[in-house]
Amino acid sequence: MKLRLLVLALFLANVFYALWAQGALAAWGLQPKAVHEPQWLAQQLQPQALALRQDSKLRQQAQRLNPTQCLLSPLLDTALAQKMEALAASNLPAGSWQSLPINTPGQWMLYMGRYPNEAALAKKRQELERLRISPIEAAPTEYQPGLSLGYFDNAEQAQAALSQMQARGVRNAQIVTLKAAVQGVHIRIDQATEAIRLELAKMRPVLQAQEFAPCS
Structure with a gap:
């Protein structure tokens, strides 16, 4: 008899709990309390706050896979x-x-030298002065001891000046290219x-x- 009463009591307790948990007894003021977890809600992702961004590592990887470089062609003549x-x-x-x-212009020099010593250089200067050759200047350092009889922007002018000097009695003068002209096109x-x-x-x-x- 006691066992039957115990089983019946457990059954009624389960039924009561089920009704209470589902809110069926709310009309009598019997219902479970709502559970709020503000901390959990704060941690939820908000889709409207998400923004697409490109990872810098992905950009760097893309640059490594397809890098760019500044390239320059050799100097090309007109036809090429x-x-x-x-x-x-x-x-x-x-x-x-x-x-x-x-289009970089060159430079040519009408040159006399090199002489074995300063005495020979001075003697040649005196000879040129007697011929009334002008200008007579010291040649650049790398051409010393020597004399310059003029600088020219193109080889044709230098050749014309050399012919004039030879006609006036100047011997052993020569044309020296100080800087070659550069003409062409780079791509x-x-x-x-x-x-x-x-x-x-x-x-x-x-x-x-x-x-x-x-x-x-």
Whole structure:
């Protein structure tokens, strides 16, 4: 008898708990208290606050995989420059390259020397003064002991001056190139990607075994 009462009491207790937990007894003021966890709520992700960002490591990796480099062609003469410009226009991205004309004048000197000593140099200066040759100047340090009879911007002027000196009795004068003239065209690519470098490799036969080099 006692066992039956115990079983019945447990059954009724379970039924009561189930009704209480589900809020079925709220009308009689019997209901579980709402559980609030503000700390847990604060830790929840808020989708509206999320923003897409590019990882700097990914950018660096992309740059390593596809780096760019400034490249400069060798100095090209007019004919070769025209061929390379046509190839660049056809095979390289628009705006990725530019032609840089180079026109640096040279310098030539009408020179007499080197003399064995200062005495020989002084004697030659006196001979030139008797011939009324002007100007007579000391040659640059690397050409001492010697004399300069003038500096010229092109080889033709220097040759004409030499002919005049010889006509006036000057012997053993010679033309020395102090700085050669530089004329031609460079093709410059400021940001050469791997794809551009592959296209440049195809142009090597036109460059006659020359290659683009890093910009200095």
